[in-house]
Structures are given as structure tokens and as C-alpha cells.
Amino acid sequence: MKFTVSWLKEHLDYTASLDELSEKLTAMGLEVEEITDRAKELAAFRVAYVVEATQHPDADRLRVCKVDTGSEIVQVVCGAPNARTGMKGVFAPSGVYVPGTDLLLKPTKIRGVESNGMLVSEREMGVSDEHDGIIEMPEDTEIGASYAALAGLDDPIIEIAITPNHQDALGVYGIARDLAASGFGTLKALDTSAIAGKFESPISVALNFEGDDPLPCSKFVGRYVRGVKNGPSPKWLQDKLKAIGLRPISALVDITNFVTYDLARPLHVFDADKINGNIQARLATQGETLLALDGEEYEVDADACMIADDAKAVGLGGVMGGEDTGCSEETTNVFIEAALFDPIRVAVTGRKLGIESDARYRFERGVDPAFVETAMEIATRLVMDLCGGEPSNVVVAGRGPDWQKTVELRKTRVRDLGGVDVPVAKMIIILDKLGFKPVEDGDVIRTEVPSWRMDIDGEADLVEEVLRVYGYDNIPAVSLPKINAVAKPSVTVKQRRVRIAKRALAVRGMMEAVTWSFLPRAHADLFGGVPDEIILVNPISADLDAMRPSLLPNLVAAAGRNHARGFADVSLFEVGSEYHSDRAEGQVMVAAGIRAGETSSRHWAGGGRVFDAYDAKADALAVLAAVGGPADAAQVVTGAPDWYHPGRSGLLQLGPKNRLAAFGELHPRVLEAMKIKGTVVGFEVYLGNVPMPRGTAETARPPLVASDYQAVERDFAFEMDRDVPADKIIKAVRGSDKKLITDITIFDVYEGEHVGEGKKSVAFSIRLQPTDKTLTDDEIDAVAAKVIANVEKASGGSLRG
């Protein structure tokens, strides 16, 4: 909502400064967003006298002017056809910024002739589109005077943000009323006197609805004014509209816009001669069309409130009038409409049709229901003042909505809810000035909600009204009482696991990314796809239309972007949600990461190696271990989802039903589809599947069992089929002596010429740790023999000699 200071002063007597006004508006909840002071911006543009204008020696269209600026005589080359000796114009000296052309003036030579400064047009000053020539000032204008002041531009424009509850402040008068209530100046009374009609309106109005509640149009007030002359509106009106960014059209139309912004009361004017018969408000018929004032043809459904004459639709109630029946320069008889429309229906119609109009904006927030006839009188007076003519009697249909409300405020409520003790007498004064007609009644203050405050519907609203005027800044800040002297932990196990997973992965050298929860559907399809129910209807762009079924695709895409920037080695992770349905259960918390390129860059002591599936496995196990999951007990099986390389990926699980993680190389097909070169490995840990710690939190650790007897290490190497999993060997070894064998390390896996075709050699070492005595050679040999037998049996291989 924009207005100028002088406009406000037409409704409010006050003496405070602009800064004080701005502070007060904000303190009242009418937040000042911007103040534009054109007098300041245009301060350097001053009236100057053209002492002499002569033809430029080398250019037909240019003149060389000697300009008296009041302080000196300067030479200016000017291309305007009206630059001539003895005229007064507006001059901008060198060093000044010219807003209309976005240029900083500098001394220059134009076709060899020196030019210092500029005689400007209105367009160059950015005050209008006028550019037929330079501005001409009246002969008696004082040289050196500020142009902005002379042109009436020394009127700061204030723009305030309007919250949806402040429908009363959508007009300058309402803003003045609110300021006056806070003690900031005195509200001036409006001239609301009735204008006597000279004849009966030839157009009648009717509401034609069946049992609708609330009525789509609850009141329609009309008046016919005959013999008007419609032309450009006077300067004072045009200046107002231009200042707030509206385009003057014609006096009749400008009046409706003025009343809309001045009094928050949208109006419409019909060219009465284009109306067939009478006017009624009714529901539209399905598919009915209207060519609206914005030149667009709209097709509406049966929910829209239509204004129609006897032949056709002439306006969308509360949204926009019709083009065919609008006023033009030729209009001689006008029919003025002031009506009340149901806010919800206006909002629905406006939203469906995509029409953002000043009328809709006000009607959907609520227009003062007790200010319809009065507004008609004000509008009639304006029409008669600006366009002449003779008014009819007012025609009225409907009686408007029931808006009267009584709301009680407990005297203690401002203290208890607002935290500040405002004396009852003070509360009553505040509410009275705001128009609430407060009456003390025992423990409560009873109020009548004014017609312009339809947002007020409860005691809490009155608390806000009192505090708003009393000043939010006067509420003392107090600490919240402590529940516990020392705070208790605030996070759940699940929340803590998310935090720990992040730090565990960062410690492993990975960068934490935060990527969109949505992605291109094509990427989703590469990672298992998503059901239609989680495809966005209105995505921000076509390639962010699906909720992500996995965290990996966004990370892979990010790796691609980093590759393109010249970074080949990428380790990224994210801990966040993936989505599988539109229900809360479909949202799954995952810690996922990818690695591409090499473990480290090339350097003097060697280089990195290419990341492989085992790196991803290590990452997944590290996350499990960090969050307190069963990293050791998890089974490693094949069968990772199909976005992984089928031969180089696996799952970590607790039994076939509880999948803790997937890891491995990503499938080349997926990478190719995402245009990624090289190998990418990745992992996904399903944090929600990690079992919760059992029972109560036990901080004590079990006792340390450490034996001082000599441990023994023995190495073995077996040849076996290539496909035998290492896991099987480890299990066979462990099973050989669960007590003595405390560790097994596979230190070599070899395939090649020294073993048979389709075979491999696996070498490992075991550690035997006795707890009660030193082992004898016989005892060690016995364990070794058992290991050999078990491994040979499990693997089908044989000990290498």
C-alpha cells in the first residue's frame, strides 16, 4: 500500500517529522517498507534560463545554449527542438545522475563543441514518459529554484506492508484513523453529507440468489448520473495516482481508483448507455464468458458472482468490470456501483482466473460493510465535481452481512497474556480511540467491534489492539523459568544418530552436502522410481518435479558439477530424507554418500588409488559403528538395489528382513544416463533400521579382559575357487576355536598365473590368545590343523604348500 505524506495530511492533522511518522506506522503494525523522497533524489535539478541558443556549427539538429543556472553561465549542447533563446528550462549540472537515462553527467564535447550539463525532459528525469522536448517552465519562475518542489514532487511516497488482518489500512483514510487512535495527530472528518437525487434511476438493481449463505453479493448500491463529461482528470488527482504507481485513465475511472486507495472502498462505473435494461448480481452459469477491463476474455464456472444486465454479464463481482460496458471519453451517462461481495467467493474466483486487481485484493480481505451508502455519496460528489452531471436517487438491493460483534476483554488478560500491566483506564482510552466503544462491566471490558475491523473475533485480538497502541516495546522481557537446574538432553536417540552420522562421515574426509528434496523424475527413475503420488503438481521447474527416492542421484549430479569445475576427486555425503509415498511412513532417514576419483591427489610419496566398492563398504560400516549399530554382527550379502553394479555391491543386513545399508559401485548404466564419466562408488545407510539400544541406558562398561600370556600368530594360504566369499573362510576360521582365535586378518588375495584357472589364493593370519597359560607347540599345531580342515571343508580349496 502506497501513499504520499500530503495525501495522509488531507485526513490527519499532525506536526511530527517523516522519521517519527515512519516509526509510528511500524510500531502500529503498518510496517514501512520504503520511503521515496523524490525531492531529495531530484535536488540537483533546478530551473535555469537560456540566455542564448545558437545553431551548432556541425550539426543541424543541435543547438549550443548559454545557460544561466543562477550561480554561473554554462555552455550546453542541446538536441531538443524547443531549446531557444529566452526560455526557462530545467538544468542538471555535470556530476549529476540522470535517472531516466541511467547516466552520470560528465563534461563532454559534442561534435567538437564543449557541453557541461544537460537541459532535461520529463522522461530524462524519470517523472513521466514525456520526451517531445525539454521541460519548459513559466517565464516568471525563479532561476535556481528546485524543480521537484515546483512540480509537486516534494511529497515523500511511503510504502507500507499490509498484513492480511489490516483490511482497514488499505485506504489512506484508514491509516490516518489508526494513527489518530494511537495519539499521532487528529483525524479530519470526511464530508459524508448526502446529495439529493434529481430523478429516479432508470437502471434498477437486484440480488438474484437462491438460499446462498453467505450471499455472494449481500448489498448493491447504485446511482445514475446523467450528462457527465468524461475527460482527463485534474492534476491533483493524476499526481496522486502517479505517485502510487497508477496510470491516470479518465476522470470517471480515476475516481474509482482514488476512492479505492483513499477509502479502501472499491467502486465500479458503467457507461449507462451500454447497459441493457437493469443490473442484477447473480451466480454465473458454467462456461459463461466476460471480456474484462484488462482486455482478457475470461470463462468462469458456476461459483463466480456475476454482475449482469438483462442481456449479458457486465462484471465479475468484486474482481473486475467488463470492457464492453466500461466508461470512455464518450461516456455521458454513468452508473456508479458500490457493492459488498463475499470475501471467499471473490478470492476463489480471482485465484481460478488469475486476476490480481485492487478490488479483489480489498474484497477478499474484507471491505467495511457499514460504508457503502456513504461511499456512494462521496463518489457522486467527486463525479459531479470533476465531470458535472445530475445524480439520480440511490438504488439499493440487499442489506449487507451481519457484522455487529461484541467481544469481551477480561481486565487481567492483557497482563496475563501480554505480560505487561496496562491500567484499565488506559485500555479503555485505547479501545475507544480505535472505535471499539468500550464499556466497563465488572471484571471485563465489553466492546463493539467497529465495522472496519472484521479481523477481530476474540479476546486475544483485543489484547493485541491494546498492546499495539500501548507499544510492544513496553513489554518487559523476562526469562522463562528453568524446568531443571541443569538442562536434560533434548535429543532423542534417532536425532542423535543423525548428528553423529554426519560428523563420522566428515571425519572420514567427506564433505556434507544439503541438496533439494526433489529432483528430475528421470533421475528418480534411475534410482528405483517414485509413485505418481509424490510427483509435484506445481514444481519450481520441470526438472525438479519428483520427490527423491534416494539421496544418491543428487549427490551424483553434484559430483558431475564438481567434475565440470575441474575437481575429479569428490567425496560427498548427505544425511536426510528419501521419500517413497505421500505418508509420513514413506519418509525415510538415510545417511548416504558417494566417492569418485582417487583417494588422494598425486604427490611425491606416491598417489592415491581409485575409490572402489570397499571404500563405500568402509563408509557404511563406519556410519553403523558410529551410531551404535551392529557393525560387526551385520551380514554382508549380495543383492543391492539395481542402481548398483550387480557384481560389485552388497547389502549389510540383520537377517533377510532388516536391511541396514547398501553399498558398492554405482551401475555404469545409471552413470551414463546422468552423463558421469568414470567410476562412482556410494552407500546408503538406513538409519531408521538400526536397532535401538536395549533397555535402560547403562553407562558402565563390562570389565576389560586382557591376558598377559603370550599370543601366537600363524599364517596360512589356501587355493580355492574364485567365487568362494572371504566371509566363508573367516567364519570357518572363527569356528575352529572360538575361545583361542581372537583375530583373523586376510592379508593377501591373489589371482593369476601362479594359481589355476578360475582359482584364487587367499592368505590370512590368525592370532591365538590364551587366557590361562602359555600355549605349547602341540596345542598350537592342534588349532592350526583344525583351521586347515575347516577352511578346506568350507571353501573346497586346499592349503598351499
Add this chain to the structure above:
Amino acid sequence: MQDIEKLEGELLGEIGNITNLDALESLRISALGKKGSVSLMMRGLGQMDPAERQIIAPQLNKLKTTVGDAVDAAKARLHAAELDIKLAAERIDISLPARPETQGRIHPISQVMDEITEIFADMGFDIAEGPDIEDDFHNFTALNIPPEHPARQMHDTFYLPEKEDGSRQLLRTHTSTVQIRTMQSQEPPHRIVVPGRTFRCDSDQTHTPMFHQIEGLVIDKTSHMGHLKGVLVEFCKAFFEVDDVTMRFRPSYFPFTEPSAEMDIKCTFAGDHVKIGEGDDWLEILGCGMVNPRVLAHCGIDPNEYQGFAWGMGIDRIAMLKYGIPDLRAFFDADLRWLKHYGFVPLDVPTLGGGLSR
């Protein structure tokens, strides 16, 4: 007697001149070995008469000890010299760069979430969470935003496809949904903060379609707007790590709070950085208010018995302010250079006792 002194002089002289361990060992054997010169003299003691032996024996023992000590000392000297030579040969170029190690980073959003929750945990708040995909009731209706309310238009909601019954799920536009879920599922009193992802169909220089919010909710029988101010001023001081913050409460409007306010803090813009707490400019950092009685009623809480307040704040935004990060969109781009520069090392775990930031 003279022989002993002479031998001692000779041996000590030889030991002093020796330059390698092998020669020292042969000398030791030739003097103190079984057939060494000192040992042979000791053997001669047996043939002496007791009176003579009493005089000579101590002298010989002294000789043996002196020579033995000298050999040990020479050994230590030679070892040290040998080690010096070895060490000199082992010299490396210490100016070579250390082996590269990859260092990970924590994203500023995670770090700031941890900082915020640390502060509110101290004030007795629990962390609550809720789903990103929500229904109309939790995102709007229960929060006193009926259909066609103008406030809905300000939310730029992402919608999922309409179902047969006409309902449609949406991406939550604020974390206020979790207020409702908490009040519906648990008994008051409540003291929670809710960090999480939120979504609005908006994208430009300062808006991204996904962003992060933290919601706060206090419901009990006595908490009022003064407490709301107290909580927020204490939060700002702790979070921005300044001694004082000048703040301003402005009346505003949110359907789910009444009275409602927006909070601005004083700041100074100096180049790329913002100094928080004092200065000439006001910076809006959050919206808040007393929970609207209608919202309490929607959640089955008696507004005549309980009251409280709520606030919502942009995590990304206050992260940008605190750490001088210029561009919101870069938060979600996963650019390694950005993550390395603005990210946090993993051991920088924010705590109140140890300090939130370094």
C-alpha cells in the same frame, strides 16, 4: 708396582686413541680377556706371598676397574659418533609437503542447527520433528488458515496430485505443522523446538524452493509475551555471541498467533559483514506471537486453561548472518570449494560450555 702403573698408562693411552668399535673390542680382549695383560698379572697373584699379595691385589683390582671403565666410556663415545654419522646420512628434505589428507566438512546448516538446539536445550526445550509431506489440516486448517484465506496465497505451496476424495498432500510451507502434531499427540506443558526442511514455490536471488526453519513452541498455564521476548533476546545473545542485542518487536499478523509480532534486531552492515546487536539498521529475523486460542482448540487444548507462544525463524538466513555467507542458493549446490570454505571441521562440535563457534 711400577709395572702396574706403566700398564695402566699404556692401556688408557691406547683406549683414548681408538677410533672404532672393533679395535676397541680387540684391545679389551688383549687387556681384560682370559689371556689379556691385566688378567695375566692377576694370575701372578697366586704365586705371591701373603704380605706382597695384600699390597698388589688392590692395585691390580683398581687397574682392572679403571681399564674396564675406560673401555665402556670409549664404547659410548664411539657409539655416539657412529650414530651421528648415521643420522647425518639419514637427513630428509623437510620442506617437502606433507602427504595430502582429505578433510571433511560439516555443512553450515547442520552446524547452525546444532548451535541453535544447544541453546534451546539449555532453556529446557526438546527437539521435535515431523514429516516434510503434510496434509492440508496440519499445514493450514489447524493453524487457523482456512481455505481461501489470503495468508494461504502468501505461502506459495507445492502440491502433490489430487486424490479421489479431492484432498491433496503438500510439502509443508513451515515447521509450524509440528506444533500441531506435538499438541495433538502429547499432553501439555510443551517446550519444543522444531528444526527442519520447508518448501515454498519461490525461487530468486534470496529465495530457494527449499529452505530450513526452526519453530519454537511453549505451552503452559502462565507463559506470556514477556517470556517470549525473554527467550528470543537470550537466544539472540547466545547465538550471535554478543553481550547485548537491541531488538524491536513490531505488531504483525500470523493466523496461528494472536497477538502476533515480528522481531527485528539492530545491526550494522560493514562491507561483506553484518555486525549484530547494534547499529543503524533493523534486520527482520523472525515471526512470533501468542498461540491463537483457535489453534489450541483445534488440538484439543482448552484455551481457557493453557496458553503460550510460538516463533519461526529461517535457519539458512541466520547462518548467513552469523557467518557472513552471501548467497542462499549456494547452500544447496554442493560445490566443493564452497563447502570447504564455509563448512565446519567435524570436531568443531558446538557446546555452550566450550563455545558455540571458534
